[in-house]
Amino acid sequence: MKFETRNRTSPTINLTALIDCVFILVIFIVLGANFHRIQAMEVSIPEAKSSGKADAESLVITIPVTGAIDVQGKKIELDELRDVLQPMVSRFETVLLVADQSASVQRVVQILSDAQAAGFIAVSIATQNPEGHAP
Structure with missing residues (x-):
């Protein structure tokens, strides 16, 4: 007696959906890496070797690393500077x-x-003399 056997089919995996997902992930990573910008830049300020003296008729603004700036001996916050400078133009x-x-x-x-x-x-812009004090 002859038994009827079923033909076995081998399972196949459709890779199209997997390739689409991987491609979208690669695009997302590339675009995300492109938006990363430099937040700060290291700048070395050069020293001047000129011997010119400061003009006596100049408005002197001293800029510290942090805190209020000094305008003609008065401490002023940075956001108030424009209002303080306008009457001094004359x-x-x-x-x-x-x-x-x-x-x-x-x-x-x-x-x-x-x-x-x-x-x-x-x-x-005033620079410091080699001795360490501004002109």
Whole structure:
């Protein structure tokens, strides 16, 4: 007697869905890595070797590493600077920035922007002499 046997079919795995998922994950990782930006940049401020002296008719702004800035001997917060500088445009010709070497460039740029918005045209940056004090 002859028994009828079923033909065995081998199971197949459809890889299309798996490849789609992996491809989407790769795209997500590549795009996510692309949005990572540099938050801070190390900048080395050069020393000047000039012997020029500071102009006596300049508005002196001293920029410490942190805390309030010093405008002509008065401590002022950074967000109040623009309002303080506007009445001083008629009395001073230029602005002289005396910054600590460790002060952030972002802070100096914001002060430069506030001075320009107040109406100052010329800005000088004081450097320290090799002996360690500003001119």
